Amino acid sequence: METLYGGLPQMARGVLQALVILAFAPGLNGIIKKFKARLQNRTGPSVLQPYYDLRKFFLKEPVVSRHGSWILLGVPYLSLAAYTVAAVQVPLFGAGAGMGGDLLSFIYLLALARVGMTLAALDTGSNFGGMGASRELAVSVLVEPVLFLSLAGLAAAAGTTQFGLLAAAPPGGMGASRLLGVAAFAFVAIAEMGRIPVDNPDTHLELTMIHEGMLLEYSGRHLALLTWAAEVKQFAILTVLANVFLGAGLPGVGLAAGLPVALGAGLLVGLAALGLSVLKVALLGLGFGLIEFFFAKVRFFRLPRLLGASFLLASLSVVTALFLGR
């Protein structure tokens, strides 16, 4: 790994990954939006539109609720920080990269950001914040055990909680348990990214606001930070799916080359691994965009069925991992 980063210590490696993710995350959102627009036979906004939006938000005047406290002001920074650090835990340049990526740290950093945002939503004193907060908490209660269980199956099989080692190819290639884990994690990804069928990322209507409800009272640079944080979270979740679950490559599809990158590989290999990761993340994002195109948002009180199905898939993945061995 030293030669990859020119001899930089681990912390610099993490910083590099953070900067890369911060730079690419809005672009990923732009690509998905453009794809959805083309599916709907529209031209759609430019792929760089999220960057323009962030610039616009930063330049606007931030208006803050009179009834808020320091929590309201601090949460945008906390949110972006927590999601960035979580994103750094996931291998992007290859197995073993990042800050020593522990899956438990990842899950609980997401929880930290979520608690911060729900508290900020309640802090505004308005009604919509409470609505967003209550729905977000309910969804998180359903999602977190599935998130943990789908990763725990991999962790128990590999004997470690380090992301980089989880991505390594199991003997015999992709097994049923890993595929089931992918299916379960896909549901989790939809819920965490706030996409249809759990939440609609395109509108600010009351009925569809989970994430947007908590952001409603923010403007200016705070909104910019929170929007960017949501995009970083989306990128991190998709990277987990791309590089941890599918990191070893599907047999016969030729994705096995490039990841996991051996420690001590050169700069070119690292860049190739980065390119491959970004490509996989983008393809997964487009896949989720396709799901948004074909499905409608599920009624909120029917979410337990949907996420219960994903819990079932995750349990099946664990069972097959234990009884089939891979």
Next chain:
Amino acid sequence: RMPQTALLFLGGAVAIAALPPSNGFLSEVLTLKALLSLGASAPAAPARLVALLAAAGLAFTGALAAAAFVKAFGISFLGLPRSQHATSAQEAPLGMRLGMWLLLALCVVIGLAPGPALGVVQSVGGSIAAGLPASGFGPAGASFNISAAATVSSVTQGLNSLTSGLALSLLAAGLLAFWLAWAWSKGRPIRVAEPWACGVGLQPEMQYSGAALVKPLRLFFRTLLRPERAVSREDTGSRYFPTVIRYEASLTPVYERYLYLPFQRALLFASTRLKRIQTGSVQAYLAYIVATLALLLILAR
């Protein structure tokens, strides 16, 4: 109105909800890693399954705990005051606050520098596991590797720097975010205003109450919680113009009604029957003594 108490409560809530980088996060990581290693290396496959499902259950309770403390902290301390008591609240006296500060300091210290606390855990765990067969697992340097000889030590070595590393990186990322925001917004000052409430003035009653905040969870888990609801209304003759509407919602106390109460009734029933031997007359008690002595003499032969 109660800034210090709120801050202390928040610190405690963050620790209970096991959010990084608090000591609660550390203990949750330890428990989860122990369960995961059990799931990886227990001899019987059903035991491994149960361990992994237990770990998922722990994650579930973690999410519920976070939701509970968001509700507890948010409803009590955030937003507009929801009652007369809240409006006239004052900061807690210094003595009360000192105790809370001490506990919060302990939380923070153990969270960021867990060495001594982990040493205690290690000695306890080592003494328990000394008699168990070795169950080491994973490649060298894997982040959980629990064998009989080094029960918690390798785990604790990894954890010694986990929370402080996370805290430092959170701080660094937060400062980066702060710097970016200030650089790109050219330092525009914040304007404070009243939040939008559809054109009418914002009333405290418009906010979410505690029950409303967790209503989705009550509905999701209604099979277990069995919520009950009673709505009554009075009106002046027409249904469309009510004068009073009373709404009561409660949760069935499931454990009390279906577990504790039958047990309690059975216990009382049995003890009422047994009370019959206490007749109150000395002759009966003497007869009991004689009978017991005779029985013991027969049995001791």
